[in-house]
Amino acid sequence: MKVAAIFACAALWLTPLAEAHHSNSAFYVTKVITIKGVVKEFKWSNPHVWVILTVDDGKGNKVDWKVEGRPPGILSRAGWTPKVLQVGETVTIDLSPAKDDSASGLIARVTKEDGTILANAPPPTE
Amino acid sequence: MKVNTILLGMLAGVAALHAQSTPPDFSGVYYPLNPFGRFAATTSAPKGPPPRPTASAPLSDGSRGRTPDEPSLTPEYLAKWQTISKTRIAGSPEYDLTAKCLPPGMPAMMSMAYGMEVMQNKDKITFFSELNDALRRVYLDGRKPSQKVLDDPTYAGYSMGHWEGDTLVVETVALRDNTFIEGFTPHSDQMTVHERIRLLEPGLLEDRITVTDPKALTKSWETVKTYRKASREKGTDELREFACAEGLGEAK
Numbered sequence: 125m126k127v128a129a130i131f132a133c134a135a136l137w138l139t140p141l142a143e144a145h146h147s148n149s150a151f152y153v154t155k156v157i158t159i160k161g162v163v164k165e166f167k168w169s170n171p172h173v174w175v176i177l178t179v180d181d182g183k184g185n186k187v188d189w190k191v192e193g194r195p196p197g198i199l200s201r202a203g204w205t206p207k208v209l210q211v212g213e214t215v216t217i218d219l220s221p222a223k224d225d226s227a228s229g230l231i232a233r234v235t236k237e238d239g240t241i242l243a244n245a246p247p248p249t250e
Numbered sequence: 251m252k253v254n255t256i257l258l259g260m261l262a263g264v265a266a267l268h269a270q271s272t273p274p275d276f277s278g279v280y281y282p283l284n285p286f287g288r289f290a291a292t293t294s295a296p297k298g299p300p301p302r303p304t305a306s307a308p309l310s311d312g313s314r315g316r317t318p319d320e321p322s323l324t325p326e327y328l329a330k331w332q333t334i335s336k337t338r339i340a341g342s343p344e345y346d347l348t349a350k351c352l353p354p355g356m357p358a359m360m361s362m363a364y365g366m367e368v369m370q371n372k373d374k375i376t377f378f379s380e381l382n383d384a385l386r387r388v389y390l391d392g393r394k395p396s397q398k399v400l401d402d403p404t405y406a407g408y409s410m411g412h413w414e415g416d417t418l419v420v421e422t423v424a425l426r427d428n429t430f431i432e433g434f435t436p437h438s439d440q441m442t443v444h445e446r447i448r449l450l451e452p453g454l455l456e457d458r459i460t461v462t463d464p465k466a467l468t469k470s471w472e473t474v475k476t477y478r479k480a481s482r483e484k485g486t487d488e489l490r491e492f493a494c495a496e497g498l499g500e501a502k
Binding site for chain 2: 146147148149150151153154155156158169170171172195196197198200201218219220222223224229230231232233241243244245246248249
């Protein structure tokens with residue numbers, strides 16, 4: 125039983141981004157939920173940036189959420205940088221959940237502990 | 251005195267002729283005025299705490315049906331749209347070309363949601379889209395597509411342009427039939443795209459787009475895109491490399 129659980133965890137870890145989505149149609153984009161956790165990994169890559177966030181599920185378990193954001197280009201113009209999130213820091217993420225019920229989502233915004241808001245788009249062009 | 255007046259008059263005439271024959275320069279980096287359609291993107295408000303976002307992106311799976319301002323489809327192409335919509339509602343990226351790092355194609359690429367760079371000279375004007383590093387060339391030297399080009403459709407198609415005063419008039423043909431007009435509205439290989447591009451004021455570029463397609467559309471469809479030129483002072487006049495294939499191994 126214990127071994128099976130370990131294998132299951134290993135399988136989950138080996139496929140973190142293999143099940144990644146690149147189409148907005150994978151998410152309930154007009155629904156937003158909020159999660160808070162510790163940054164395990166921040167990947168600054170195209171066509172999406174990634175945050176792996178370790179979240180306490182309230183039942184004593186830690187769940188790794190795999191959350192994707194817009195591309196580095198537009199996020200740069202919204203104030204993000206490749207080092208804007210540090211491994212180990214606590215952040216709150218507003219995100220649209222995946223339709224397949226996996227622990228993943230599409231970023232609406234990220235809020236750092238000091239209140240800094242990282243929006244998912246720069247201010248509108250006037 | 252008389253001679254000077256005549257000379258001045260001649261110079262003014264030459265200048266006027268020159269102004270008439272020199273088209274405006276559209277070169278520069280631009281951002282669309284309304285990149286994400288009806289959806290208000292989450293942006294930092296200048297004053298007070300911004301409201302909690304209620305969406306992360308525009309709804310684009312067709313689950314609310316089609317609106318009257320979208321292209322009017324023939325029954326055959328409406329059925330195609332419905333097929334694609336079902337896959338998107340189910341969360342599948344099957345028909346999402348840009349998610350596979352392919353170019354959005356014309357005219358969808360002129361939405362330029364992530365920014366556009368225009369490069370212009372006398373014989374050619376090139377439009378570059380940060381999204382998926384997509385590019386199109388508009389030939390201004392009067393050339394026409396060869397039969398070889400017509401038999402080999404592409405995502406951006408083949409664009410011929412000419413100036414009518416300060417307006418650039420562009421006709422685009424030889425387009426692939428697996429791209430979308432906008433959103434995921436399908437079209438046939440008979441689609442042509444007509445554009446009238448002009449500066450409404452310095453730094454404000456407008457593209458009036460008319461799409462015709464005798465097989466897919468019951469009537470021609472028009473849309474207007476408006477873009478604001480980026481400024482060097484704000485540091486927004488440099489687009490970033492997209493390199494979409496970086497994440498291809500992660501695609502579902």
